[in-house]
Amino acid sequence: MISAYTGTQVREAEQPLLAAGLGDVLMQRAAHGLANAVITELRARGHRLYGSRVVVLAGKGNNGGDGLYAGAFLAARGMRTTAVLTGGAAHPAALAAFRRAGGRAEKLDGAAQDGLAAEAARADVVIDAILGTGATGGLRGDAAGLVEAVSRDLAGADRGGFVVACDLPSGVNADTGEAAEPVLRADLTVTFGAAKAGLLADPGADYAGRVAVVPIGIEEHLPGPALRRLEPTDLGRILPHPARRAHKYSRGVLGIVAGSTQYPGAAVLACRGALAAGVGMVRYLGPPAVADLVRQACPEVVCSDGTVADNRVQAWLVGSGMGPGDHEQLARAADAIASGLPVVADAGALPALPSRLDPHVVLTPHAGELAALLTRLEGRDDARFGDRDAVEAATLDAARKAATLTGATVLLKGPATLVAAPEGTVFSQADGTPWLATAGSGDVLAGVIGALLAQAGPGVWLSRSLGISGGGHWTVLAALGASLHGLAGTAASDARSGGPVTAGAIADAIPQTWGKVSMLSNSGASKRNSHSQPLR
Numbered sequence: 280m281i282s283a284y285t286g287t288q289v290r291e292a293e294q295p296l297l298a299a300g301l302g303d304v305l306m307q308r309a310a311h312g313l314a315n316a317v318i319t320e321l322r323a324r325g326h327r328l329y330g331s332r333v334v335v336l337a338g339k340g341n342n343g344g345d346g347l348y349a350g351a352f353l354a355a356r357g358m359r360t361t362a363v364l365t366g367g368a369a370h371p372a373a374l375a376a377f378r379r380a381g382g383r384a385e386k387l388d389g390a391a392q393d394g395l396a397a398e399a400a401r402a403d404v405v406i407d408a409i410l411g412t413g414a415t416g417g418l419r420g421d422a423a424g425l426v427e428a429v430s431r432d433l434a435g436a437d438r439g440g441f442v443v444a445c446d447l448p449s450g451v452n453a454d455t456g457e458a459a460e461p462v463l464r465a466d467l468t469v470t471f472g473a474a475k476a477g478l479l480a481d482p483g484a485d486y487a488g489r490v491a492v493v494p495i496g497i498e499e500h501l502p503g504p505a506l507r508r509l510e511p512t513d514l515g516r517i518l519p520h521p522a523r524r525a526h527k528y529s530r531g532v533l534g535i536v537a538g539s540t541q542y543p544g545a546a547v548l549a550c551r552g553a554l555a556a557g558v559g560m561v562r563y564l565g566p567p568a569v570a571d572l573v574r575q576a577c578p579e580v581v582c583s584d585g586t587v588a589d590n591r592v593q594a595w596l597v598g599s600g601m602g603p604g605d606h607e608q609l610a611r612a613a614d615a616i617a618s619g620l621p622v623v624a625d626a627g628a629l630p631a632l633p634s635r636l637d638p639h640v641v642l643t644p645h646a647g648e649l650a651a652l653l654t655r656l657e658g659r660d661d662a663r664f665g666d667r668d669a670v671e672a673a674t675l676d677a678a679r680k681a682a683t684l685t686g687a688t689v690l691l692k693g694p695a696t697l698v699a700a701p702e703g704t705v706f707s708q709a710d711g712t713p714w715l716a717t718a719g720s721g722d723v724l725a726g727v728i729g730a731l732l733a734q735a736g737p738g739v740w741l742s743r744s745l746g747i748s749g750g751g752h753w754t755v756l757a758a759l760g761a762s763l764h765g766l767a768g769t770a771a772s773d774a775r776s777g778g779p780v781t782a783g784a785i786a787d788a789i790p791q792t793w794g795k796v797s798m799l800s801n802s803g804a805s806k807r808n809s810h811s812q813p814l815r
């Protein structure tokens with residue numbers, strides 16, 4: 280599992296080492312890691328080191344110091360290295376080392392801006408070391424103008440160079456991932472001590488590119504993480520596996536209230552997602568015409584036009600493909616939410632939620648649906664997240680706020696899907712491909728998460744193995760579902776040589792993805808996680 284921290288948490292973890300007089304050692308470790316990452320990337324892209332051109336954009340604080348020391352390492356390897364000092368001053372010892380190693384330093388002023396920006400855009404590597412965790416707000420003045428010019432020149436250039444952010448892209452908030460424009464988009468972010476939460480939540484994740492962590496010796500001083508990410512090996516460890524004497528009921532039954540005459544396919548795709556994700560049985564409740572379609576597409580599903588109370592299940596999925604006029608389905612959704620069982624509430628169920636929920640209810644909005652939910656809860660005049668753009672500009676805060684206001688577990692769908700619990704646990708999963716943004720993909724995801732809720736229920740062993748307790752348990756199941764769905768989508772696209780995927784293809788790829796990640800863990804761990812869940 281990847282653990283990520285706020286900038287403040289990382290700075291506090293540095294304090295004991297700084298107090299012991301190790302500040303320069305930390306900076307050398309950071310700079311060395313940064314320089315090595317640049318060298319690795321250059322080689323991977325087929326560049327020779329000797330003679331390659333590096334431009335370091337260096338601010339006046341310690342982030343600029345890291346960049347200048349890294350520039351000194353690279354200059355010593357024979358690279359042609361220029362530093363643009365964006366803040367007038369620069370870290371004195373790092374600048375001296377940079378010059379000693381043969382680097383050329385230029386002060387940024389308005390007159391030199393265009394020439395220096397063009398030089399950066401022509402370079403093989405641009406290192407963004409203007410602002411790090413000590414920044415307040417975004418880039419200002421000449422530094423902002425320089426980054427705008429470099430971004431413009433890079434966009435217009437047919438180039439083989441790349442951008443590496445030092446610790447984080449300057450202007451990205453380390454805690455929240457919010458971006459104060461202009462921000463130089465990085466291909467790679469080399470971050471120090473630990474991943475920063477803002478690098479794993481959009482829009483920060485979008486600006487950061489790939490993220491590499493360089494250990495600098497602060498790890499033992501870090502507190503509990505602000506944000507977590509499951510990796511495929513974690514999935515293998517925590518995905519449920521049927522016990523030897525399992526039967527379909529003990530493996531978990533999911534009730535699905537989804538689909539409408541307008542969107543019947545959503546019911547089919549939710550059922551396909553659930554069946555692919557290991558549930559013992561699916562019961563479908565909905566209009567007869569939709570049920571007919573479900574039976575044809577998924578003969579495994581047991582269809583009923585009864586009530587929620589008539590159907591014994593371990594968890595419910597409600598809302599996919601439902602609209603405000605589907606009164607009978609909405610009444611079933613309300614009963615399912617009131618049942619006390621774990622519930623996934625998707626799409627059409629979101630506008631009809633009671634104002635107060637519990638963490639075992641997992642909401643699965645996209646950004647537009649979350650904006651509507653938050654606007655309803657906060658009142659239009661107070662709403663910070665009044666529309667999709669506002670949510671996309673601050674995904675972590677928006678997901679956290681929705682979890683706090685509703686009391687539910689909130690999964691915000693996106694390139695980095697966030698799952699937030701009211702008690703503060705947050706996961707970010709970015710296992711997918713942009714091809715996953717396709718009609719019906721969310722219905723499959725809802726089915727997958729519903730299946731996991733039905734199988735694991737209150738199986739707290741799963742969360743404890745990750746050091747998570749209480750209401751955070753439900754975030755683990757939702758993050759597990761998001762990860763499985765993302766990995767399956769990526770596998771389906773890979774099987775098409777990176778081409779497009781349909782929602783049905785995502786569902787079809789889930790069992791094999793499940794099998795592959797299960798093989799990543801050893802068989803002992805799988806056996807330990809075997810369990811059975813009695814029918815209630």
Ligand SMILES: NC(=O)C1=CN([C@@H]2O[C@H](COP(=O)(O)OP(=O)(O)OC[C@H]3O[C@@H](n4cnc5c(N)ncnc54)[C@H](OP(=O)(O)O)[C@@H]3O)[C@@H](O)[C@H]2O)[C@@H](O)CC1
Pocket residue numbers: 293297302303305306307309338339340341342343345366409410411412413414415416417418419422445446471495
């Ligand atoms: N602690 C350590 O030993 C280690 C730290 N490490 C590294 O240090 C980084 C943190 O360094 P930091 O604290 O010096 O802050 P940093 O991010 O460089 O920027 C602050 C400087 O910029 C200025 N400034 C602020 N806002 C601004 C703005 N909007 N626009 C323009 N300027 C602005 C502000 O000056 P002020 O405005 O306050 O006068 C200040 O001078 C961290 O990310 C990591 O890379 C690693 O080497 C490991 C060891």
Ligand SMILES: [K+]
Pocket residue numbers: 342407408409410411444445446447448449
């Ligand atoms: K930076």
